[in-house]
Amino acid sequence: MQFSRPRGTRDFLPEEMARRRYVEKVMRETFESYGYREIQTPVFESLELIAAKSGEDIVKHLYSFKDKSGRSLALRPELTLPVMRLYINELQRKPKPIKLYYFENCFRYEEPQAGRYREFWQAGIELIGTSYPEGEAEVIAIAVEVLEKLGLKDFELHIGSIGILRKILRESGVKEKEQGKILHLIDKGEREKLENLLKKLKISGENKRILLGILNLSGEKKEVVSKARELLKGRAALEEIEKFESILRFLDLKVQKYSLNLGIARGLDYYSGTVFEIYANRLGAQKQICGGGAYSLAGMLGGEETPTCGFAFGFDRVMLALEAEKEMNIDSKTHVLVVPVSESLLGDAVKISSIIRKSASCELDLMRRKLGRALAYANSEGIPFVVIVGDEELAKGCVTLRDMKTGEQKEIKLSELERIGEKL
Amino acid sequence: MQFSRPRGTRDFLPEEMARRRYVEKVMRETFESYGYREIQTPVFESLELIAAKSGEDIVKHLYSFKDKSGRSLALRPELTLPVMRLYINELQRKPKPIKLYYFENCFRYEEPQAGRYREFWQAGIELIGTSYPEGEAEVIAIAVEVLEKLGLKDFELHIGSIGILRKILRESGVKEKEQGKILHLIDKGEREKLENLLKKLKISGENKRILLGILNLSGEKKEVVSKARELLKGRAALEEIEKFESILRFLDLKVQKYSLNLGIARGLDYYSGTVFEIYANRLGAQKQICGGGAYSLAGMLGGEETPTCGFAFGFDRVMLALEAEKEMNIDSKTHVLVVPVSESLLGDAVKISSIIRKSASCELDLMRRKLGRALAYANSEGIPFVVIVGDEELAKGCVTLRDMKTGEQKEIKLSELERIGEKL
Numbered sequence A, B: 001m002q003f004s005r006p007r008g009t010r011d012f013l014p015e016e017m018a019r020r021r022y023v024e025k026v027m028r029e030t031f032e033s034y035g036y037r038e039i040q041t042p043v044f045e046s047l048e049l050i051a052a053k054s055g056e057d058i059v060k061h062l063y064s065f066k067d068k069s070g071r072s073l074a075l076r077p078e079l080t081l082p083v084m085r086l087y088i089n090e091l092q093r094k095p096k097p098i099k100l101y102y103f104e105n106c107f108r109y110e111e112p113q114a115g116r117y118r119e120f121w122q123a124g125i126e127l128i129g130t131s132y133p134e135g136e137a138e139v140i141a142i143a144v145e146v147l148e149k150l151g152l153k154d155f156e157l158h159i160g161s162i163g164i165l166r167k168i169l170r171e172s173g174v175k176e177k178e179q180g181k182i183l184h185l186i187d188k189g190e191r192e193k194l195e196n197l198l199k200k201l202k203i204s205g206e207n208k209r210i211l212l213g214i215l216n217l218s219g220e221k222k223e224v225v226s227k228a229r230e231l232l233k234g235r236a237a238l239e240e241i242e243k244f245e246s247i248l249r250f251l252d253l254k255v256q257k258y259s260l261n262l263g264i265a266r267g268l269d270y271y272s273g274t275v276f277e278i279y280a281n282r283l284g285a286q287k288q289i290c291g292g293g294a295y296s297l298a299g300m301l302g303g304e305e306t307p308t309c310g311f312a313f314g315f316d317r318v319m320l321a322l323e324a325e326k327e328m329n330i331d332s333k334t335h336v337l338v339v340p341v342s343e344s345l346l347g348d349a350v351k352i353s354s355i356i357r358k359s360a361s362c363e364l365d366l367m368r369r370k371l372g373r374a375l376a377y378a379n380s381e382g383i384p385f386v387v388i389v390g391d392e393e394l395a396k397g398c399v400t401l402r403d404m405k406t407g408e409q410k411e412i413k414l415s416e417l418e419r420i421g422e423k424l
Helices: A014-033 A047-053 A056-060 A080-091 A133-149 A162-171 A176-188 A191-200 A205-215 A221-231 A238-252 A281-286 A315-325 A343-356 A371-381 A391-395 B014-033 B047-053 B080-091 B133-149 B162-171 B176-188 B191-200 B205-215 B221-231 B238-252 B281-286 B315-325 B343-356 B371-381 B391-395
Strands: A044-046 A064-066 A072-075 A098-107 A119-128 A156-161 A259-261 A271-279 A288-295 A308-314 A336-340 A362-364 A385-389 A398-403 A409-413 B044-046 B064-066 B072-075 B098-107 B119-128 B156-161 B259-261 B271-279 B288-295 B308-314 B336-340 B362-364 B385-389 B398-403 B409-413
Touching: A014 A098, A014 A119, A014 A133, A014 A315, A044 A047, A044 A080, A047 A056, A047 A072, A047 A080, A056 A176, A064 B064, A080 A098, A080 A119, A080 A308, A119 A133, A119 A315, A133 A156, A133 A238, A133 A271, A133 A288, A133 A308, A133 B343, A156 A162, A156 A238, A162 A176, A162 A205, A162 A238, A162 A271, A176 A191, A205 A221, A221 A238, A221 A259, A238 A271, A238 B343, A271 A308, A281 A315, A288 A315, A308 A315, A336 A343, A336 A371, A343 A362, A343 A385, A343 A391, A343 B133, A343 B238, A371 A385, A385 A391, A391 A398, B014 B098, B014 B119, B014 B133, B014 B315, B044 B047, B044 B080, B047 B064, B047 B072, B047 B080, B080 B098, B080 B119, B080 B308, B119 B133, B119 B315, B133 B156, B133 B238, B133 B271, B133 B288, B133 B308, B156 B162, B156 B238, B162 B176, B162 B205, B162 B238, B162 B271, B176 B191, B205 B221, B221 B238, B221 B259, B238 B271, B271 B308, B281 B315, B288 B315, B308 B315, B336 B343, B336 B371, B343 B362, B343 B385, B343 B391, B371 B385, B385 B391, B391 B398
Parallel strands: A156 A259, A336 A362, A336 A385, B156 B259, B336 B362, B336 B385
Antiparallel strands: A044 A072, A064 A072, A098 A119, A119 A308, A156 A271, A271 A288, A288 A308, A385 A398, A398 A409, B044 B072, B064 B072, B098 B119, B119 B308, B156 B271, B271 B288, B288 B308, B385 B398, B398 B409
């Protein structure tokens, strides 16, 4: 019988893998250029950790199980919780800020569809220990810089503020736990359920009007900010707008195009300040390719409270967005195929391959093909050069180099092989 | 409350992670130089696949669970089975040979100890579709080349042949399934249980003498081969020795130092031909850092039978072996810290940081530290250069560059900042 891979998961073949590694490399290099450094956490965490602080929607879709000693574990559904768990366990005493990045797979048991998989990858950063606006602005700018470096054209950055929403709710007497429920309904766009919950919580008409008014504000910065200031006149939430504006002032130094959307609430319980999402509209329902913002988790996880912000790319969706815009040709092919014209020359061919590998990727033909079939193989695999090892040439200290594109052949000295990669 | 990571797993902090990524890079580059290309499979597979063909010892230590729709899944305990599952699903029709490599985490619920973790990494290659001796020899040579490139000094390559053992057992009338049990006992070094099983299977005294005689052969090539030839005179297993010798002849072209050990049986059920293990003796009980050989899996997994061989590095153990031999200093530090002397210069500092990042990794001080404290921070973090942004210098189109090692400061033009990384 044959076996198939589990539903909702993927196998990555070499060409796709090469494209993914290229995109990963651009992300890593960008993160590192800002002083972020990589960490890695286990694929599974204690269920207790994950369940305690993930949004309801995530907990419902966990892969959880007990290990052989009865411990309840869950495959990580995202990385921020594990990274903050690591921070509290290992890095709390280090000088601030701490700048961490990760590139890892996550797991959610959801109905598979385009852009939604049960195993998916996230690449992200966390900035820990500073709440200055230039820090939060830098985090947003890094996300945009990655996409620009990748050459993605069609994307939109939307910025909101859960800080403003929470402040309004706090002023209306809504407790932390209920705030989470309200933000969750806002995130899901469930307006009717939201209104019912506001009614149940006995929010005053005035507070409700302000909240819903803020949620509806979106568009260009100047207009959104002035309308929000008007709505919040004389209220504590006004200071959140000022903080918000100072972040945007720093952001303006690096990012030209973005929209404000004060209705963004994110799906996770721990967001507390400025939040942002990036959409690649061509992807339709699964258009969100990045999300992040300022959050409060260290205290909730038993550590000392400290300001934090970060983001995660939905790596698979970034790949989909890039591939929808342009063909990505990442060279990962072998450069040279070495073919001995007879079996007696195999030993020489082994040695010649070793020399070529000092400067180029090189395959020795391992099928003992005749020359004609070996050339056909190189052609079908897109290997651009073939080195033919023959008795006569070898006696002169040479081999034959064939350019598969032009069909041109020439003799080259063995002593030149070591640096052949520089010439191909 | 605080949360801890699950027992037997690890968090990797930035410095360790940088060392791991460096070693991974050397492995990748070596595999790719031989024309191997990367693939990736899901973290979990159907339990059926894993349980069907893994050795008994592995099945006992699986992390297995049911997903929300009742599918039985297991976290992969190794990569060869998933890679061959992928090959059968996706690549069977491609021209041979197919050369695949992987770098992935695996999971076994075992008692944690030095060099043994519940989540661990394997890096390996699979050569599919050829059984010529130069192919098998190349696979072994690649493993050695990786370790040499990494600068590991103290390791031993041991080569055996399950092909010879299986041939003897087949000639003695032992069925496939029983062969697996016998090989398993050989692998574990359980001589008493082995003798009991041989007795139970009614192996003749002569066959038993030959088997045990072969198992005891180890050491230098010439001697081992001639003793084996003597023991197997007139038997079908003799042709396995000839195949074995022709692999070694090709290996000799690339690898100088190895021992033969015909008692190597590997822990997995699917090995069928030449096998090898590499030991880093300093690691004690967990000294095996690499294992591989020729195996038969395609047919067992419902595909067309095809010759295959490969190996996997125990990546974590390679790291331990390297770290036991020498200090690994992998530079992953930020190169430049940018510090404005007053808040009013923050905007300029943001822009200057962006310019520096074109050629060097650069952190803007995000804590609004005073100059003295910023310099102390750079010192403690090992950041070698600080760019100080001051009003007077900026008015002249300059900033101050401080070399933290010498304490030397000099003014440099903004126009030079773009390529500053080349000079540091």
